[in-house]
Amino acid sequence: DAGVTQSPTHLIKTRGQQVTLRCSPKSGHDTVSWYQQALGQGPQFIFQYYEEEERQRGNFPDRFSGHQFPNYSSELNVNALLLGDSALYLCASSSLAENQPQHFGDGTRLSIL
């Protein structure tokens, strides 16, 4: 039973570019949350998707957008990249019905040059 999988594992972009990160939730999970973790900080909530809609959003600008597909997988898109967007991007999945703690993927390490 695969856990949460994310791709790519590492990515290097330059300022102003756009990036798409992908996440497949753990089997049986229907909710996907995205977090940004800067160096030396705890993860910060970006947004959460359930039934292909954004349910909740953290304090991130509109440059950060997302999508959830019918198979529950999700994408995180970031436009007009800034140096400060360099971070580990974590995807977590859960089942709304089961009320269990979230499981995290390995993350995508994004570096902006």
Add this chain to the structure above:
Amino acid sequence: RKEVEQDPGPFNVPEGATVAFNCTYSNSASQSFFWYRQDCRKEPKLLMSVYSSGNEDGRFTAQLNRASQYISLLIRDSKLSDSATYLCVVNEDSSYKLIFGSGTRLLVRP
């Protein structure tokens, strides 16, 4: 004021020592509490949930004081493999938005 506050450490302890981490949270309506462990450049992994009555899992004991909005984690008989960052995590409602502290770093030396 940060929503979840932790001492960043590092806590540098010898093998076999007992070490305690504390965490405070600002929202008194918070509903669920967890400790996650994160190894260097890896994803956070759930260590244990924290219940009002306190709970234990082997060498690890977690306690919650709702009146003081305070969570603790006690590690007994520290192992070298316990070296990691320990993240205090709060869920304010049933939406699964987790709020993380910045983490407390633990180094266990031989």
